Amino acid sequence: MEKIVILTGAGISAESGLSTFRDTGGIWAQHAVEDVATPEAFARNPDLVHEFYNARRAKAADVAPNPAHLALARLEREHAGQVIVVTQNVDALHEAAGSGSVIHMHGALNGALCAACGHRWPAPQEMRTSDPCPACSATSTRPDVVWFGEMPYQMDAIWQHLEEADIFAAIGTSGNVYPAAAFGQHAGRAGAHTIELNLEPSVNVRDFAELRHGPAGSIVPAWVEELLSRQT
Incomplete structure (x- = not known):
């Protein structure tokens, strides 16, 4: 049975109303990366930093999955592999759309991390510097996101999935x-067949054997429909 591994980037969420790193006028345009998205910052x-991520968390809580997210959830439900x-x-x-097998290589806004002991817990809507860690009580609470200069999460598992993939798709990524x-x-x-x-x-x-360019909300559902139609 075919194993499909899909990489998604900011472009898939842009149609839900979340600004990408390179958008002008979005939340990222208001701050320098060095000021809000590094361990040094x-x-x-x-x-x-908490103010910036509180704003991102509030914005993310106010949007809904778009047809591209929903199509990938459908693919997971109906694909034989x-x-x-x-x-x-x-x-x-992705989770809101119904996807279950999701690896957040850059962490998640809805997670909190203690920089002192490494304990993780669900993030409140607003995080503050004075918030104590539930495990060690240190006031070192930070968003559980991967900042510039830090190692992405679950890389060993990701490389393994890539090596086992029959199809690899990159959706909404700049490649930078x-x-x-x-x-x-x-x-x-x-x-793998790469798209x-x-x-x-x-x-x-140039790393991809197949190219489809256009809005994710249109091209991703069409691609999923093609994949699923081959099973019947």
Whole structure:
């Protein structure tokens, strides 16, 4: 049975109303990365970092899955083989759409992490620098997201999934951020059919055997429909 591994990036959530890292006018445009999304920024000004992620958490809670998220959830339900979604996104739209096998390689807005002891727990809607860790009581609470300069989560499992994939799809990704930018090449070398579904060609478009460009809300449901129709 075919194993399908799917990488999703900010482009798949853009149609739900969440701004991408490169959008002008979005939440990222209001802050320098160095001020809100690095371990050094948190050490320097944790209040500002919490303010930024509280705003992102509030925005993410106010949006709904779009047809692309719903199509991937349908694929997981109806595909005869395994479907794994690896997402660079920190929102929970895949889960809200019904996907169950989701790996958040960059963490999640709805998670909290103690920088002192490593304990994890569900994040409240608003986090503060003074929040104590439920496990060790240290006031080192941070969002459970991967910042620039930190290692993405579950990389050993992700590489294994890529090597086992029969189909690898990258959806809504720019191809600028490593290690995710190398996934297409890695899966292709391991024998997977590789496909890019993106609004426009990514910077690593040459790593893909098949290309489909357009809005995710249109091209992803069409692709899923084709995959499922081959089973009948």
